[in-house]
Amino acid sequence: MHFHSTEVRQKALTLLRGGAKNAQVARELNVPLGTIGYWKHTDRAKRGECPGRHNPKCPRCDGRELDKGAYAYLLGLYLGDGHIIRYSAHRVPSLMIVCAEAWPGLMDLCEVAMRAVFPDNSVCRVRRTGCRNVKVYSNHLWCMFPQHGPGRKHERTIALEPWQQEIVDAHPWDFIRGLIHSDGCRITNWTTRMVGGERKRYEYPRYFFTNVSNDIRQLCTDTLDKLGVVWTHCTRHGNPYNISIARKASVALMDTHVGPKH
Numbered sequence: 122m123h124f125h126s127t128e129v130r131q132k133a134l135t136l137l138r139g140g141a142k143n144a145q146v147a148r149e150l151n152v153p154l155g156t157i158g159y160w161k162h163t164d165r166a167k168r169g170e171c172p173g174r175h176n177p178k179c180p181r182c183d184g185r186e187l188d189k190g191a192y193a194y195l196l197g198l199y200l201g202d203g204h205i206i207r208y209s210a211h212r213v214p215s216l217m218i219v220c221a222e223a224w225p226g227l228m229d230l231c232e233v234a235m236r237a238v239f240p241d242n243s244v245c246r247v248r249r250t251g252c253r254n255v256k257v258y259s260n261h262l263w264c265m266f267p268q269h270g271p272g273r274k275h276e277r278t279i280a281l282e283p284w285q286q287e288i289v290d291a292h293p294w295d296f297i298r299g300l301i302h303s304d305g306c307r308i309t310n311w312t313t314r315m316v317g318g319e320r321k322r323y324e325y326p327r328y329f330f331t332n333v334s335n336d337i338r339q340l341c342t343d344t345l346d347k348l349g350v351v352w353t354h355c356t357r358h359g360n361p362y363n364i365s366i367a368r369k370a371s372v373a374l375m376d377t378h379v380g381p382k383h
Contacts, residue, residue, distance in 0.1 A: 125152060130160055137161050177241030179261035181284075191237035193292035196266070196285065197299020198231055200337050205262050205269045213258045216266065218303070221252050226383035227302050231255045234299075238265070279336035293344050294378040300341050305330040307381040310367070328366040328375050329355070338364060350374055 129150055136146045143161065147154040180187035198218050207214035216235070220228045228246065235244045235257045247254040263269055268279050281289065289296045301307075311324045332338050341364060345352050350371045355363040366375055 125156070133157060133160055134164050137164070177239070177259065177261075179259075179264050181264040182261060188237040189288045190292045190295045191234040192265075193288050193295035194230070194299040195234040195238055196289070197296045197301075198234070198303045199266055199299075200268070200274070200279065200334075200340070201300055201303020201305075201332065203303070205266060213260055214262050215256045215258045216262050218255045219249075219252050220255055224302075224382045228253060228255055230302070274337065275332075275334035279334055279340070281340065289340075289344060290347075293348055297341070297344055297348070297375075298379045300330055300332075300337075301328065301375075301379050302382055304332045307375070307379075325367065325369075326372050326376070328372065328379070330364040330366075331362050333362055338362070348374065 129152065133146050133150055133152060136149070137143070137157070137160070143154060143157045146152070147157045150157075178185040195218075199216065202220070203216060203218045205214055205216050218231050218235075220231060232244050232246070232255055235255065239257050239259050242257050242259045244255070244257045247256060259265075267282055267285075268274070270277050305328060307326060307328050309324050310327045311322055313320050314323055315321075330338070330341050332341070342352055345364075345366070350366060351368045352364050352366050352371070354361045355365040357363060366372060
């Protein structure tokens, strides 16, 4: 093994900083090309000039600015059809939102929200049978979504942190839109009634939110109450998993701020 003096190394760095090529410096100083490359890399790293990977900053850990409206929407999507996972082959965990192929507009909105909340991270779509997983990788997912934990959401307590509740209170319609776009729908119900002695069909729009978690349904209904949206429980097969919004004025509010999936 050859050892090179500090004087030789410093001369090499001076030439490299001046724009000389690695091979040129190696020939001039009679130093192996690999050694010159290593010296250049460590010198640039010390000066913060090393290209390549970087560590995206986090609103919670580093105080980076957060698009709160986009976060409220993404939080609603996560509580409905999202989960955080880290496979053994990946060092970085991913947030995955499952979107049905029937709703391409929903995939676009989800991707836009992910890019707004994690502007320095890559977002991708993974095709699955009948759906696509919209994903973002970040080491700060657990900071941003502290509801993550082992097991299914309805098997553990789901409660918002105070800072999350402040965001939801400031952007309630974004949060409701995320919940409806994940575990909700807008449908047209029908019934019949007598009009002038004749039975006629009557149709009316209705929103549903369906989730097995009592806590997540409570987050939904608490927010709807603050927005003045009238809702009722719609129990099916003995399970109160459905929240129904059918009053004309409330449906009009939902149409204005949420709208059907597309």
